[in-house]
Amino acid sequence: MSDRVLGGISLALALFYIYSATTIRESFVSDEIGPKTFPIIVGVILGICSLYFILKPDPEPRWPRFNRLAEIGFAVLVCLLYANLLPRLGFLIATALAAGYLTWRLGTRPLMAVVVGVGTSVGIYVVFRLILGLSLASGILGL
């Protein structure tokens, strides 16, 4: 079933991709086959593979239970939040929060998770900013 869902989604994507390729505006200087041909070939291969998934799906993989799936969903959400808040909060705060959350969800006890989060953040800051001189987001602390 999973393979069929994948096949359905990717078939739709492949068709959309081929359609997009046909609408690429050609410029007046062009080579023999132009900018459309190769993407169309790629789209066709994607489509054929998708059809194969629908017709001959592999055995079902072992999906995690719902709560584990939600766990991953929240982690993704935290990562997206991190990406958005990083320039505003600055590296130290944002990283301490995100790393703390992840290590907590991976099984560190809450209080220790705070310590690990801050430790990770400060550790990376010292190594990459102070020693190696990389530019990390400075944010509200201005560091």
Place this chain on the structure above:
Amino acid sequence: METFASLADGFAVALTWQNLGLALLGCLLGTIMGALPGLGPSNGVAILIPLAFTLGLDAVAALILLTSVYYGAMYGGRISSILLNIPGDEPAMMTCLDGYPMAQQGRAGEALALSGVASFVGAFFATWGLVFLAPQLVSIALLFGPAEYFALFTLAFATLGGMTSTNQAKSAFAAAFGLAIAMIGVDTQTGVLRFTYGELHLYDGVDFLVAIVGLFALSEVFVFLEHRETDPAKQAASKVNIGRITPSAKMLKDCTPTMARTTGIGFVAGVLPGAGASLGSFLAYSMEKRLVDRKGTFGKGDPRGVAAPEAGNNAAAGGALVPMLALGVPGSGTTAVLLAVLLTLNITPGPLLFTQNPDVVWGLIAALFIGNFMLLALNIPMVGLFTRVLLIPPRILMPVVAMISFVGIYGLTGSTFDLMMMVGFGVIGWVFRKLEIPLVPIILGILLGNEMEVNLRRAMTISNGDWLTLVDSWLSVILWSIAIVGFVLPIFLGKRLKRGMRITEEQEEQKGVRD
């Protein structure tokens, strides 16, 4: 003799304090990353590329650092195989079979030392193979025109799924997926926009580093979240008695013919498209078992069973560099990541690399030799230290991996959009792993997509639009035939080979339980 002169020049490049220091750092980091389950060579190198780049290292230095990590990780993979019966990376799987029983008999130190020596032998002679074979391949590659290159790229994709692939449609899907992503952005030949849908951030295309770090490193974090409480027996490492850490002269002597044979097999497996290190170590082990296992001691802690796969997989790692450097077409996952390193540094691998940037090539090869000796020196006396690393629990390690991935990409592009895209690739990576869609062809597609299209278009322009130009020379006919055979063969062989690998492992495990 020209080769030796070039090699000497290479040593002149590599033997500066900075480069030696970087090689040492790379070997250390690599060994640690290889040893930690879940952080294989591809992940390790992937996380470090953006960092090496933002640190402003020059091409040779960055390359030395990252290839040292690559070699180091190949060495490190065996440590957790032997001590915990959990392979640190895929090629180290076969080392579990005899390495873990040896550890249970209190001979862990001997097994570690012996496998260190075997790794050294494999990698050292494979590097010599690289020295002599790569220039030969270059002279063939100089005959390639655009049509041949297009065929060569197709060959790389067709065989990348490998002989052990069970579903070639999924390999093909992954490759096409990567190629489709590569098409996003401004068309290099005519300047028109493709698949950008008005999104400004997509004009430059999708940065392959964003994709690599997301697919490899970040998705690993999600995998760990999924299997949280099934934490493997981490604490076991502290209890294992390491024992003496030098192999006896007799053991080394017994293993010498084994190491010699398996180095050869591994190297060939590494050079050939579609084989790679995992198959190299599998072939090495099964061949040795058939040849020398007269008393049935393989799988019960026979030292030769440790030496064989380790020499095999390290030789394959060296062999895999041959097509990557000489043709610009990697044959395995980690070399695909190394190709990304070169492209980041604005170096296009392939035959011209040897004439235009000989300092890079030979400096790199010299660094591999130096790295090998460093790894041998590090691995024998300091193996106790590396085993400590295994005690770091993933719940602390994985967030650090995630954060360093973010730091690298943010340092490189400074864009929130790229970070979000990386998270997206992380999710795709996790789902694709579940569905057993290989990730390496995606990376290769993104890396080589534009080059492949350029060659196709150039060939078509030369022939005025005649598609038959693609099969016009005997060289391209050969390449196409290999591509087709390489794609079709696994459909018949893949299941059997994979089953072979699995059965050997299971049998040995059962034996281990009974003893």
